[in-house]
Amino acid sequence: MIDIEFNDDRAKGFVSNQDIETLQERVDRLHDGLENKMGLGNEHLGWLHLPSSTPSSLIDSIITTQKEIRDKCDAFVCIGIGGSYMGARAAISFLSPFFKQSSNPDIYFAGHTMCSDYYSDLFRTLEDKEVCVNVISKSGTTLEVAIAFRLLRSFMEKKYGKEESRKRIIVTTGPEKNPLNSLSNEEGYKLYVIPEDIGGRFSVLTTAGLLPIAISGVDLNNLMDGALLAESALTKTSDLGQNLAYRYAVNRHCLYQKGKMIELMTTFNCSFRFVLEWWKQLSGESEGKEGKGIFPASVQYPEGLHSLGQSVQEGARNLFETFLLLEKSSKAIKIPSDSDDLDGLNYLQGKELDFVNEKAYKGSAAAHLEGGVPSLTLILKERSAYSLGQLFYFLERVVAMTGYLSNVNPFDQPGVDQKKKKIFILLNKPDQRKED
Ligand code: PA5
Numbered sequence: 001m002i003d004i005e006f007n008d009d010r011a012k013g014f015v016s017n018q019d020i021e022t023l024q025e026r027v028d029r030l031h032d033g034l035e036n037k038m039g040l041g042n043e044h045l046g047w048l049h050l051p052s053s054t055p056s057s058l059i060d061s062i063i064t065t066q067k068e069i070r071d072k073c074d075a076f077v078c079i080g081i082g083g084s085y086m087g088a089r090a091a092i093s094f095l096s097p098f099f100k101q102s103s104n105p106d107i108y109f110a111g112h113t114m115c116s117d118y119y120s121d122l123f124r125t126l127e128d129k130e131v132c133v134n135v136i137s138k139s140g141t142t143l144e145v146a147i148a149f150r151l152l153r154s155f156m157e158k159k160y161g162k163e164e165s166r167k168r169i170i171v172t173t174g175p176e177k178n179p180l181n182s183l184s185n186e187e188g189y190k191l192y193v194i195p196e197d198i199g200g201r202f203s204v205l206t207t208a209g210l211l212p213i214a215i216s217g218v219d220l221n222n223l224m225d226g227a228l229l230a231e232s233a234l235t236k237t238s239d240l241g242q243n244l245a246y247r248y249a250v251n252r253h254c255l256y257q258k259g260k261m262i263e264l265m266t267t268f269n270c271s272f273r274f275v276l277e278w279w280k281q282l283s284g285e286s287e288g289k290e291g292k293g294i295f296p297a298s299v300q301y302p303e304g305l306h307s308l309g310q311s312v313q314e315g316a317r318n319l320f321e322t323f324l325l326l327e328k329s330s331k332a333i334k335i336p337s338d339s340d341d342l343d344g345l346n347y348l349q350g351k352e353l354d355f356v357n358e359k360a361y362k363g364s365a366a367a368h369l370e371g372g373v374p375s376l377t378l379i380l381k382e383r384s385a386y387s388l389g390q391l392f393y394f395l396e397r398v399v400a401m402t403g404y405l406s407n408v409n410p411f412d413q414p415g416v417d418q419k420k421k422k423i424f425i426l427l428n429k430p431d432q433r434k435e436d
Contacts, residue, residue, distance in 0.1 A: 003381035006244040011374040015254040030404040031238035041411030046197030051227035066214040075129040078212045079111035080136035083200020088212040090278035104217040111148035134170045140178030226389025249401035262319035265298045268357045269326045286399040286410035313371045321375040
């Protein structure tokens with residue numbers, strides 16, 4: 001049994017049991033297509049059985065590198081964008097303490113922004129620290145990442161000289177020849193390879209995500225064991241009564257067919273913040289193509305209830321919500337009693353924050369449903385690497401199946417590639433031919 005509960009009760013007025021049952025046969029066929037590599041995009045299915053095919057020697061090698069890095073640095077800069085960055089950021093922010101409490105290196109991100117002030121602040125911050133850098137780009141050609149790496153390389157070489165910098169820079173890239181692995185071979189950087197058959201947004205459990213995640217102190221074996229459990233449970237059956245990833249996918253598909261074009265993923269637990277960002281990228285790039293696809297959005301509650309909440313309750317009726325919740329916080333906090341009760345809160349004294357959060361979830365979900373917004377709920381058992389490994393894999397299966405249900409290839413990203421090309425043309429990159 002996986003650590004993820006799925007509930008579609010609040011979507012029943014919009015998606016009937018019959019709607020779901022009617023899709024069972026199609027889901028069975030699509031599941032077989034996925035498993036037998038007969039479906040769309042089957043050259044990018046390396047993620048499907050990645051947890052069971054990752055050799056323990058790779059995990060051991062990453063753990064060894066992590067120990068070496070920890071010994072020599074207190075600042076680890078992770079350069080990447082999109083799928084080569086968001087998974088690591090999601091895991092690190094979900095599993096790390098909110099305020100620094102450990103001896104693990106601080107992790108800084110770069111390559112996801114072209115903001116000058118960000119880099120000037122980053123370099124100032126890194127000046128007094130011992131720094132290591134990991135650049136992650138499967139194609140090795142992504143502009144933002146290449147620029148950030150050039151900036152960081154120059155910073156490192158000034159700070160440490162060329163030779164020492166070489167020992168502090170790690171490259172993670174695809175196996176095909178590209179400018180990044182050429183540079184890496186030339187300089188003799190340590191190199192990790194992202195498998196060719198795994199696209200960026202499905203790469204969190206490859207070297208792209210695993211090294212930075214390990215540096216933050218997460219136990220990779222727990223993360224991979226969780227993913228493995230989900231892989232086995234979700235491979236075994238496509239029965240919509242048992243395969244909850246597919247049940248979620250079918251609900252999403254039906255809601256979309258009924259005009260609910262936007263999925264607002266919401267949470268009452270702020271450690272999910274970057275998991276939501278990762279999810280939006282996974283879903284948006286996988287499903288939004290050929291004029292189709294749910295538009296994934298996210299908001300954190302209760303903050304969002306005091307801003308977007310109005311629009312959710314009474315705005316255009318083209319959205320559904322998915323609540324991503326934690327069954328239980330790692331530490332319970334109780335509301336203290338106060339003999340004066342001047343703030344009038346004694347009716348909650350002794351109650352845990354989780355209790356208030358649960359009522360806020362139930363109250364919002366009920367109000368939104370009355371307002372015409374159906375919702376689905378995912379509940380993750382705990383804030384642990386083991387549960388998160390399951391969630392990553394679970395959500396990958398969800399988007400693969402939702403994409404297949406709308407007859408799109410969930411594993412390519414022609415729109416992203418088109419935009420990358422246009423930017424290169426505007427920047428006069430020498431090898432880009434002007435087509436318009
Ligand atoms: O999911 C994807 O494929 C994209 O978001 C890529 O990860 C992103 O564009 C970065 O690409 P690369 O890893 O080649 O630098």
